[in-house]
Amino acid sequence: MSALHFPENFRWGTATAAYQIEGAARDDGRGPSIWDTFSRTPGKVYQGHTGDVACDHYHRYADDVELMAGLGIQTYRFSVSWPRVQPDGTGPVNPRGLDFYDRLVDALLARGIDPMVTLYHWDLPQTLQDRGGWAARETAEHFADYAAAVHGRLGDRVDSWTTLNEPWCSAYLGYGNGVHAPGIADPGAAFTAVHHLLLGHGLAARALHAAGAGSVGITLNPADVRPADPDSAADAAAVRLVDGLHNRIFLDPLFRAAYPEDVLEHVARIVPPAFLRDGDEKVIATPIDLLGVNYYAPLYVAGRPDGAGGGGGAFPGTDGAVEFLPPAGPLTDMGWMIEPAGLTRLLERLATDYPGVPLMITENGAAFPDHAAPPAGPDQPATEGAGGVVDTDRIAYLDGHLRAAHEAIARGVDLRGYLVWSLLDNFEWAEGFRKRFGIVHVDYRTQRRTPKASAHWYHQVISRNGL
Numbered sequence: 001m002s003a004l005h006f007p008e009n010f011r012w013g014t015a016t017a018a019y020q021i022e023g024a025a026r027d028d029g030r031g032p033s034i035w036d037t038f039s040r041t042p043g044k045v046y047q048g049h050t051g052d053v054a055c056d057h058y059h060r061y062a063d064d065v066e067l068m069a070g071l072g073i074q075t076y077r078f079s080v081s082w083p084r085v086q087p088d089g090t091g092p093v094n095p096r097g098l099d100f101y102d103r104l105v106d107a108l109l110a111r112g113i114d115p116m117v118t119l120y121h122w123d124l125p126q127t128l129q130d131r132g133g134w135a136a137r138e139t140a141e142h143f144a145d146y147a148a149a150v151h152g153r154l155g156d157r158v159d160s161w162t163t164l165n166e167p168w169c170s171a172y173l174g175y176g177n178g179v180h181a182p183g184i185a186d187p188g189a190a191f192t193a194v195h196h197l198l199l200g201h202g203l204a205a206r207a208l209h210a211a212g213a214g215s216v217g218i219t220l221n222p223a224d225v226r227p228a229d230p231d232s233a234a235d236a237a238a239v240r241l242v243d244g245l246h247n248r249i250f251l252d253p254l255f256r257a258a259y260p261e262d263v264l265e266h267v268a269r270i271v272p273p274a275f276l277r278d279g280d281e282k283v284i285a286t287p288i289d290l291l292g293v294n295y296y297a298p299l300y301v302a303g304r305p306d307g308a309g310g311g312g313g314a315f316p317g318t319d320g321a322v323e324f325l326p327p328a329g330p331l332t333d334m335g336w337m338i339e340p341a342g343l344t345r346l347l348e349r350l351a352t353d354y355p356g357v358p359l360m361i362t363e364n365g366a367a368f369p370d371h372a373a374p375p376a377g378p379d380q381p382a383t384e385g386a387g388g389v390v391d392t393d394r395i396a397y398l399d400g401h402l403r404a405a406h407e408a409i410a411r412g413v414d415l416r417g418y419l420v421w422s423l424l425d426n427f428e429w430a431e432g433f434r435k436r437f438g439i440v441h442v443d444y445r446t447q448r449r450t451p452k453a454s455a456h457w458y459h460q461v462i463s464r465n466g467l
Contacts, residue, residue, distance in 0.1 A: 001399075004406045005466035011114070011417030012462040013075030014068065014439070015363055017121035017165070019051045020426040022081060024058035028096035031087025033123035034133070034174075035429075038181035049432030055424050056447050061104050063449070067440065068423065069111040071455055072462040076113050077362060077419050078104070079121035079165065080150055089125030090142050098153045105157050116160040116419075118219065119147050119204065122170055122181065122429075129182050134193035135175060137275065140200035147204035151211045159214035162292055162362070163204045166221040167197040168246060177313025179430055187316030188271030195275045198253055202283035209286070218254065219292030219362045222247045222350065223299045224342035228325055234303030238322045241266070242301050245315050255354040257285035270317050290416070292362030293350065295401070297332075298342035300325040333367040333435055338397060340404035347408035347415060358414045361405060365421035366397040367428070367435040370452065389441050389452040398454065402467055420458060424449070 019035050039050040057064055068076055082089060084097035101117075108115045120143065128139050147163065164170070173180035176190035201218050208216045223246045227235035244263040252260050258281050267273055302309070307320040315322065327337035343364070350359060370389040398420065409415050425438035433444055439455040442448070461467060 001403070001467070003467060004403060005464075006406060007409065008465075009416075010465060011075045011360070012458075012465075013073050013077060013114075013116070013417065013419045014423040015077040015419045015421050016057070016079070016423050016426065017118070018079045018081035018084070019054070019121070019123040020422075020428070021055040021057040021424055022084075023051065023053040023056045025050075025052040027058060028084075028100070029087060029094040030081065030097060031083040031089075032126040033081070033083045034126055034129045034181035035123050037126050037129075038183050041183060044183060045430050046432035046434055049427065051427045053444075054427045055442050055444075057424075058100060060447065061100075062107055064423070065104070065107040065111055065113065067449060067451070068108075068113055071439075071451070071459045073113055073423075074462065075116050075160075075417060075419065076108055076423075077116040077118060077162070079118040079123075081123055082120065082146055083123060083125040085150060086125065086146055087127075089128035089139075090145070093149045093153075098150070101150070101154060105154055109157060114160065115154075115158050116162065117150070117154065117158050118162040118165050119143075119150060120163065120170075120200075121165040122174075124182070133175075133182055134170060134196050134200075135184075135189045137196055137199070140196045140203055143200035144203035144207045148207040148211060151208055151213060155211055155213060160290070161208050161213050161216050162290075163201040163208075163216070163218050164197060165219045165292075165362075166294060167194065167201070167218075167250065168221055170197055172314045172316070176316055179314075185313055187313065190313070190316055191267045191271055191273075192275045194249060195273075195280070198250065198284045199280055201254075202280075202286045205286040205288060206283070215289040217288045217290035217292055217360075219294060220250055221294040221296075221363075222251070222346060224295075224346040224349075225299045225301060226342075228300055228302035228323075232303065234305055235301065236303075238301045238303035238309075241318060242299065242315060242322060245318070246299070251350075251354055253281050253284045254288070255285065255357065257281050266317055288357060291350070291354075291357050291359050293347065293359055294363035294421075295343045295346060295361065296334075296364065296366070297327065297336040298339045300327075300337075332397070333369055334431075336366075338366070338400070340400035343401055343404040344407045344411075347405070347413045348411055351408075351413040358416045360415065360417045360419070362419050363421040364398070364401050364418065365437050365439075366394055367437045368393045368397075370394075370436050370441060388450040391452045391454045394439070394452070394454045395457050398458070399467060402461070406467075
């Protein structure tokens with residue numbers, strides 16, 4: 001393959017999430033989150049795994065920062081644990097919780113790494129869930145207060161702020177089909193949660209702007225939705241419906257200050273949209289400086305007017321109308337289809353339909369069954385992954401998606417950076433610890449970190465600013 005170079009100021013980095021790596025679930029005044037509760041509910045998480053210890057990043061952050069520095073990481077996107085900062089989700093902040101993020105930010109800056117804060121990566125304080133969670137409007141208002149509190153402590157050193165990570169997952173997987181915390185299966189609650197998540201984003205964005213935040217954004221996981229048969233009118237209708245529920249229900253209010261009419265009509269068939277109040281859409285459309293894009297795989301659908309489809313709770317109201325095709329071709333260990341061209345298409349679509357906002361790939365990566373390599377021989381350089389994990393499948397995945405990202409830039413997309421998911425193997429939500437996304441291997445028994453071959457490869461990508 002030919003060599004490719006990225007723009008001069010392109011930012012390279014990696015990403016993690018608090019509940020997936022921090023551990024220290026009861027340290028220094030942290031309160032319980034919905035994932036603490038969910039992971040203790042029998043049958044919800046693989047083999048009853050929890051994030052109680054995870055990667056013990058709370059105690060090992062200094063070593064992890066040194067690890068990042070050695071890999072040449074320029075930007076580190078991490079999330080703040082809301083129950084660590086506000087154990088009950090409201091009221092006075094817990095200074096010991098914020099102290100941890102103080103230390104982390106200072107360590108990053110000392111090693112020349114830009115901190116990028118995500119305020120919410122799914123770990124809602126359980127107390128707020130007991131009062132309705134994201135299905136309750138008050139949660140959006142409390143989220144803005146929490147955002148202001150975190151900025152008040154870190155805003156003098158952190159320039160880049162992200163409000164939410166993948167509200168699609170929070171709403172549809174948490175409240176629609178219940179496979180994620182808080183484990184509720186109620187399509188009406190899912191749509192209500194969508195709106196309150198977006199409202200919370202808008203309120204938090206306003207609070208951050210008012211406090212002087214340099215860059216404010218949101219991270220979505222938009223889907224490249226494709227028809228099974230490009231010539232089928234039924235499949236085209238299925239694409240339109242699924243695109244509305246997955247993409248436009250978030251993108252249109254954010255960038256056009258209004259929900260799409262066809263989506264509102266669909267929602268109204270399931271739940272009266274009484275949650276939508278005058279002025280909400282204007283708040284949601286508070287200007288942002290960056291749109292984070294998490295991409296892993298495309299989504300292929302077919303229309304089933306005969307009622308034979310099976311959309312499931314992740315797409316409320318599609319049962320019997322839409323068939324979600326099983327992934328084809330090479331798959332990741334998550335069973336996800338590998339199609340880098342979908343990333344190019346998605347980035348182009350975002351730039352065309354919602355112009356004017358810079359984009360960043362805030363997550364992209366893959367889980368694969370990782371195999372340990374033999375110890376290094378005298379003539380074998382460590383950069384080949386000797387003594388660690390030779391994860392050639394992951395390298396091929398990342399290489400293909402970086403080439404797809406470069407193609408989007410060549411076609412005029414304003415793409416500012418790429419953050420690999422993830423720095424460390426970690427707690428993979430309902431999959432527990434059995435799926436490994438990291439470019440650094442974690443031995444969960446000893447907490448030993450070992451950079452995989454993909455980490456050394458990524459170091460070279462960063463060093464040359466290209467492939």
